[in-house]
Amino acid sequence: MISGNVVDGESGDAIRKAVVTLSLPGPPRRWATTRTDGSGRFQFDGLPAGKYDLRATKTSEGTAIYGANHLRELGDTITLDDGETRGNITLRFLHSASISGHVYDTDGEPVADVTINLMRQGRNLGAPILTNYRTASTDDRGEYHISSIDPGQYYLHTTPPRLGRFGGPGTGGEAILVDQFYGGARDSKDAAPIHIGAGESLAGLEFRLVSEPAIELHGQILGVPAESPPESPQAESEHFGRLTISHGGMGGPAIRVTITPAEAGALNGQGRWTHSVTAHDPEHRFQIPDLPAGRYRIEAVFEAGNKTYGASQVLELHANSGEIALTLAPAVDMAGTLRVEGQAPAVEGGVVRLNGVAAARQGGFRVQLARPGSGRNSVTANVGADGKFSLPQIVSGDWQMSVTPVPPGFLKSARLGDKDVRFSTFEIGSNTETPLNIVVSMNTATVEGEIDSEGDSKRAGVVIAPVGPYHNLARYYYGTTANDKGKFHIGGIAPGKYKIFAVEKMAPASFRTPEAADQLDELGEIIELAEGATLEAHPKLIPVDRAAKALQ
């Protein structure tokens, strides 16, 4: 029997109706749940001997991990003998944090329905980007609230309202309200991070909207193929996140021009603002009003039957930008091959499983091309049993490639001609004829062993971080938890040079990033992993306070 209570980590008050989960890792994993009563007490009866993990959660309010004082820590296990009773187990409840604030316009008046995004640092192909963590909208008082926030470092961003109506610019055609980060920065690289601690309630995170001159972009599409079908009457649509307004003519193919902000080191593509306009016959000119100055990716796509023509360009838009010209080029069908080296892992019932999670459709791989920073307009191809695939009608411009499902295995090479396109943006033009040749290797490496430490408990998080050109690539960071005896095992690692870190009592997820690897750098040890090899390692245990200090 195990019993105890859940109390607030700060005040010691009882936490009622928290769901308490007691689990035995197995395999197979077994677990039991109960709920704390009015006094915060819980009890589990009839338990066999074993080593248990104990946690408690209350949806959107917070979590408790037995033996941990911080969400990044690993908890303690409870060892129970047959028939043993352990009472008075206390779990310290760590509240999630919340923030609130207001959005004011240029005159200091509150603005309703403004989107607020709470964002976190992430990586896209090694480049730092910000990804959305939580979103909220201001109410009629201009006020917003965001809760259930885990402690960490965040960036707060607002997208002001864009009142688009048919026929007219948003606010009078001269100035428009622009996006900003908390603190006033326009670019993510200048944005001030906000540190949110466990259980904090940060209020007063206010935004004062700023306006900038609106620029109207004029452009012309060149190279429109002669046999294009007749133009439809003016059809204009605007996309704001997911809201689409369309009006004017229906049907009939047209040249669709899309513009998206393309900030360097930018926010990821989700929910960002794009504007589509149909270019009018016969000179194929278009106008896009109401753009703030900045860097954009502009793309034109024209579909004539089953042939696609496209153009893509990155442009710096400012008040003196003249008319731009986009020259359509025929889209290309990209052919390629995908070869697998080595033995694929066990396949259960047609589905490849990795850590119990289904990782693939039966048998096949998929190759995907996507525009950098945006999930839109991606093209996917299934790889056939003969290893061949074809990505149809790729519009010229810059692209990024990905292969799924990987893992299992690792992407050993991907070459377009003689260019390595695994981890970088690359260009495809209408004269790109070379095939895309991909090799996925299953000859991954394994690291296992025991942590070197003098203490009793060697429970620790183990992370290996790549050294060298892949240092910034999140996919090459691996982690696991060592057991009480300090034993650990990590498989499926791409061969290469790494640093291994074993941090006492710290969950691997909290230091499995390039930033953490840099901060802990001198505390780690170099290991080299060859294809298919198993390396035995005995990393020295890094005490939790030393690590916490380095990871400020």
Place this chain on the structure above:
Amino acid sequence: MRTALLSLLAISSALAQTGKIAGVVVESASHQPVKKASVSIIFLGDATGNGPSQKEGPHNLITDASGAFAFNDLSPGQYQLIVTHQNYPQARMGGVHKTVQLTAVDSAASVTVELIPGAAVTGHVVDEDGDPLTGCNIQPHAAKDFNQGIAMMRNSVARDDGSYRISGIPPGKYTITAQCMTPVFQPRPLSEGPDPPPSAAYPLQFYPAARDIQSAQIVELLPGTEKSGVDFQVRPAPVTHIHGTLVAGTADWRGRDGLQIQLAPLDSRGSRSFVFAGGARIDPKDGTFEFRQVFPGSYRVEVFSQDFSARSGPPDASNRVGAIARVDVADKPIELSLQLHRAVDISGTVEIERNNNVAEPPTPGQINIQLTSETQFGPAPTPTQVNDDGTFTIKSVLPGEWRIRLNGPAAFAKSVRFGADDVTNQPLDLTSGSAAPLHIVVSNNTATVRGTAPAGQMIIAARIGDEEDAIGWQQAAQVDSNGQFVLPFLPPGKYRIVAGELGGPMPEEGGQEVTVAEGETATVDIKPDAIKPDAKP
């Protein structure tokens, strides 16, 4: 000679555009000026019937601190003003529209545009013990039409302390629902494998404590006000689950990609949007599916295939399959077997009724037949043109209940036979997946509603009557500059005639009810104060 020249000059200056539309934007309740409202003006056309030219683009102004705006140098004609403002719900969603007439070259029109401030609702959600319940979605619904404007409607998720606040609601009458997706906790003994299906869940609740829309309280939200204390106490209700298998009827599910299955309440008029029982996955290995958390009640379960297409071609409807069945759920789990059928082609004939006292009847080739459904999730058949000889074939009709809608010049379906059954004004029942021939008698002995109304408005005739009958059928006409309107070619029946601003939303209430028989003309007089949607009693 000189006099002639002077006269010429006088005429040409008279042709100069010196018309002016000026005015002020105010808040409707308080009449306080609204600053920073965006006012656009669009030229609709002049008295000689000239439409707007492409180059005559809209003009925009922002109201100043006194809410004022002025457009100068306008030529005579009809204009539309569109006012938008972020903080006012109707002004944010589509803009508030007002039509203004400039009759002479030097006319000055003065306009006041009222923006209606939104309302707010606040309250708390607690569970059966009185503890705050988080993760509940609170949503207002227009009392007249549950699903109307749901995409635009505000909603709110209750916060950590169970409190919620919804703002920016267009004033009106509403029912308010709380949908709590929070699972009802069920303790679990030490065991492996997934959690068993839940035995209780929080049902959808209508304020204050009703389970259905008929018993729901109607809450009136007044402009610019905040209604507090709209609290919910939600109690768990027993749920069960449905386990089913697809079996082959005239079509087999094996090897099909993209089959979808949906469970929806049978009376979906009140709750189409609540697919809480929602979708499930069909297991490609054995055709089984499971709905894990179903409240007692009557449902329809529907299976349909998506129309796949080549990358950018039209959808391919030739391979449609579907299944449909009614499921009555009590307190025990249900085992279900559903037969999958191919979509059927319905053939039929159209007969044009000859009426001596009516103008030339339409020819069969002018008639277009459309099958629609308020409740079907799967794709509808493509509208079909009738052949010149009066025959037609509606292709790829999925099992279900479909309504027939005729599109064609001044035509309506006078009677419909489906095989041996008379189904005039009733839905076509294709739930078993087989079709009989359809025979439609078409008449053009339509009715007309004419009358007077304020110039420049839109008049809308909306079909009313039996709940299931032709919901949403509407016809509109514009009132001319003399204040007259004509709504011709109406199928006989009962209508609500209402007037609204050109381009604006149709008023929810008011208007007049008119019943017209075949060939009849009714006259209606719409007075200006019948228009205002927020007219105070």
